[in-house]
Amino acid sequence: MTLANSERLRREERALTTHWPEIIPLDVGEFTFAADEEWAGELGVVVAYAIRRREGVLLFDTGFGFGSQELEERYHQKARWIEDVLGEAGIRRDEVDVVANCHLHADHAGQNARMTGVPIFVQPAELEIARAGDYTIDEWIDGPGVRYEAVEGDHELVPGIRILATPGHAPGHQSLVVDQPGGPVLLSGQAVYGLDEWLEQPGREGRSTARNQPAYEVSLAKLRALEPTRVLFAHDRRPWSR
DSSP, X not given: OOHHHHHHHHHHHHHHHOOOOEEEXXXXXXXXXXXXXXXXXOEEEEEEXXXXXXXXXXXXXXXXXXXXXXXXXXXXXXXXXXXXXXXXXXXXXXXXXXXXXXXXXXXXXXXXXXXXXXXXXXXXXHHHHHHTSSSSOHHHHOOTTOEEEEOOSSEEEETTEEEEEOOSSSTTOEEEEEOOTTSOEEEOTTXXXXXXXXXXXXXXXXXXXXXXXXXXXXXXXXXXXTOOSEEEOSSOSOOEEO
């Protein structure tokens, strides 16, 4: 039996006994690129994802927070309350039982402080740099009842959903892989900026501005090696499908 046939049979067997997760894109905000940035004046988007499982809902990122005059003046962001976004998708806040952030920049973790009592999974390197200061907005990511679970490297987050360490854009960046009947679906976070970069065609990309460009290249190669059937991005509403 070939490896491909073995994998297909494994998926078919699992399908008989497993409720496959449903991946739901969440439009959590928009912003305008600042005047000193490459795409100055253009509209940017922030997309989080809810993954509905039998046990509950896993939330990947929480979007911008509210109340930062500095960010509002620079990016003119249009943030949305995470409870409202979830509600539009038919999800109650109390259904969210797990949160993971691709990283702790303000546009991805800005409403973590609203996830009190829910474990928030991050890479240790990301939590360390965020708490050192001058990296994000402290009050958006920490506060009473905020509970971080710092787990290093690749690991299974919940059955059928894995975290992959993908540093480069940020020291502790991570992506998610969700098992689906047709094969793995990748939630890249900002390890890949969007569809254009994934397709290696002209457009927005994150390689040139990555904090660690060699690590970014390694992470991107790691994600491509997964041979996902679908890729979803944090800054592009357009998915890629095989």
